[in-house]
Amino acid sequence: MSENAVPAGTRRKIAFVGSECYPFVKTGGLGDVMYALPRALIRNNCEVRVILPLYNCMPMKYKEKLEWKGSFMMDLTMEGRTFFVGIMETEMDGVIYDFIDNKEFFDWGNPYTGLWEDIPKYCYFSKASLAVLNYLEWIPDVIHCHDWQASLVPMYLKTRFNVTPVGKAKSVLTIHNLRFQGICSIPHLKYWSGLPDYLFNYPVLKINEQECNMFKGGLAFADWITTVSATYAEEIQTPSYGEGLDSHLRYHQPKLSGIVNGIDTDIWNSDTDTLLEAPYNAENFLERKPADKQNLQSEMQLDQVAGRFVLGLVSRLTDQKGLDLIDAIFPDLMDGNTQVVVLGTGDPRYENAFRYYEQKYRGFVSANITYNEGIAHKIYAGADAFLVPSLFEPCGLTQLIAMRYGTVPIVRETGGLKDTVQPYNAELNDGNGFTFDKYLPAKLLEAVNNARNLFFGDRWHWDEMVRRNMQKDVSWEKSAAQYTELYESLCK
Numbered sequence: 001m002s003e004n005a006v007p008a009g010t011r012r013k014i015a016f017v018g019s020e021c022y023p024f025v026k027t028g029g030l031g032d033v034m035y036a037l038p039r040a041l042i043r044n045n046c047e048v049r050v051i052l053p054l055y056n057c058m059p060m061k062y063k064e065k066l067e068w069k070g071s072f073m074m075d076l077t078m079e080g081r082t083f084f085v086g087i088m089e090t091e092m093d094g095v096i097y098d099f100i101d102n103k104e105f106f107d108w109g110n111p112y113t114g115l116w117e118d119i120p121k122y123c124y125f126s127k128a129s130l131a132v133l134n135y136l137e138w139i140p141d142v143i144h145c146h147d148w149q150a151s152l153v154p155m156y157l158k159t160r161f162n163v164t165p166v167g168k169a170k171s172v173l174t175i176h177n178l179r180f181q182g183i184c185s186i187p188h189l190k191y192w193s194g195l196p197d198y199l200f201n202y203p204v205l206k207i208n209e210q211e212c213n214m215f216k217g218g219l220a221f222a223d224w225i226t227t228v229s230a231t232y233a234e235e236i237q238t239p240s241y242g243e244g245l246d247s248h249l250r251y252h253q254p255k256l257s258g259i260v261n262g263i264d265t266d267i268w269n270s271d272t273d274t275l276l277e278a279p280y281n282a283e284n285f286l287e288r289k290p291a292d293k294q295n296l297q298s299e300m301q302l303d304q305v306a307g308r309f310v311l312g313l314v315s316r317l318t319d320q321k322g323l324d325l326i327d328a329i330f331p332d333l334m335d336g337n338t339q340v341v342v343l344g345t346g347d348p349r350y351e352n353a354f355r356y357y358e359q360k361y362r363g364f365v366s367a368n369i370t371y372n373e374g375i376a377h378k379i380y381a382g383a384d385a386f387l388v389p390s391l392f393e394p395c396g397l398t399q400l401i402a403m404r405y406g407t408v409p410i411v412r413e414t415g416g417l418k419d420t421v422q423p424y425n426a427e428l429n430d431g432n433g434f435t436f437d438k439y440l441p442a443k444l445l446e447a448v449n450n451a452r453n454l455f456f457g458d459r460w461h462w463d464e465m466v467r468r469n470m471q472k473d474v475s476w477e478k479s480a481a482q483y484t485e486l487y488e489s490l491c492k
């Protein structure tokens with residue numbers, strides 16, 4: 001072994017850079033992953049620092065815990081304008097969180113604003129993340145960047161920062177959702193990023209003569225690309241799922257892999273969940289889960305009839321989530337024995353549709369058009385089955401949580417849904433849920449009907465599936481080990 005070689009088992013330093021992280025600020029699954037994966041990595045002998053924007057919308061109880069670590073001025077933009085970079089830090093269970101403070105960029109939004117403002121915001125954030133690591137003299141082996149908001153990090157790393165201490169770090173860029181890419185006019189990004197001019201001449205950032213794409217640039221410059229399931233890693237290389245970047249991804253395929261997400265099994269533990277009426281586990285769910293169902297029905301103003309089939313939906317209300325299919329079959333869902341509980345916010349078109357169904361089918365439908373962690377836990381526990389009929393789904397966490405809570409998922413066979421929910425097989429008495437392939441209302445209805453038939457007609461097999469799902473390993477353990485191996489291979 002040479003003097004510089006690192007023996008196996010060496011503690012690696014990993015910096016996470018991303019735009020949201022539970023419990024500080026979360027709008028979806030990215031926030032969950034930014035929380036849970038670092039915690040799983042530290043159990044795998046990694047040292048992890050998570051770099052985040054200090055958004056004004058972060059709850060005061062977290063802001064109060066932050067400790068000032070220093071500040072400096074950083075140049076940004078083509079003109080070299082200088083901007084303040086403050087560093088506020090906190091530690092939680094061994095993971096260090098460094099928040100970048102700048103009121104000009106982070107005082108608006110929830111936390112996102114609109115692309116026009118978000119482009120400068122995340123140019124600043126990406127560059128400041130590297131500057132902060134240099135300032136703190138904490139030089140990671142790998143910088144793990146997440147989604148388009150952090151996708152300029154690999155570009156800055158190999159250009160403006162390549163001769164600075166942090167320049168020796170390797171970069172991984174994870175695609176959580178290819179739909180959002182940070183596309184804008186070339187002059188807008190050229191101005192704000194201050195990246196060298198020549199980068200805008202090649203099809204690295206450029207998508208046509210007028211526009212460029214931050215994600216595209218990051219994917220080209222990252223040392224490795226991951227996405228959050230093996231199936232999505234394949235799908236995004238096709239025109240149907242590639243969101244315009246399929247040929248770019250096929251070109252970069254040799255450095256692309258899929259690692260499926262897990263969930264934090266401490267937060268999502270039906271046996272210790274203090275938000276539940278009656279916590280339960282795989283041994284006692286038959287006696288205890290019904291109390292959670294009854295409580296859900298009562299809190300959601302649904303008719304309190306134990307025999308009803310309760311379908312849950314916890315989701316961002318966007319077209320990604322297959323809500324058009326649900327809308328199309330809604331009258332068929334309402335068979336007199338089925339209740340639907342919805343929790344979500346998003347596109348007014350879907351928000352209003354669910355509000356309308358709640359009025360139309362009183363006692364059978366509950367539409368909670370809000371973001372609320374407590375209600376989410378109650379739905380995962382109180383429902384019998386859970387709908388995730390997505391148009392596309394890079395991984396999806398809600399089906400994992402539902403399984404862990406013994407709530408049977410009904411999913412479309414795409415992305416991570418396909419990789420994590422095996423279709424129920426009556427003959428073999430195995431599988432985790434009800435699945436369908438083609439994005440058609442009739443296919444979703446067929447899957448729901450299959451679920452209802454088993455629920456009403458063969459409860460013994462239904463309960464077997466519930467038990468199987470509750471015992472399924474949906475933790476981060478295996479996937480964190482895969483990330484650790486990946487980091488190790490990049491460092492060699």
Ligand code: ADP
Binds near residue numbers: 397
């Ligand atoms: P995505 O990231 O595409 O939104 P995921 O399934 O990966 O989808 O993750 C969604 C996460 O956000 C889950 O933890 C889910 O419980 C949570 N979530 C979504 N909508 C709401 C809501 N309205 N209230 C509470 N939690 C929500």
Ligand code: GLC
Binds near residue numbers: 393395
């Ligand atoms: C994205 C995807 C979702 C995934 C999450 C976390 O928001 O839409 O499928 O689970 O990121 O990786």
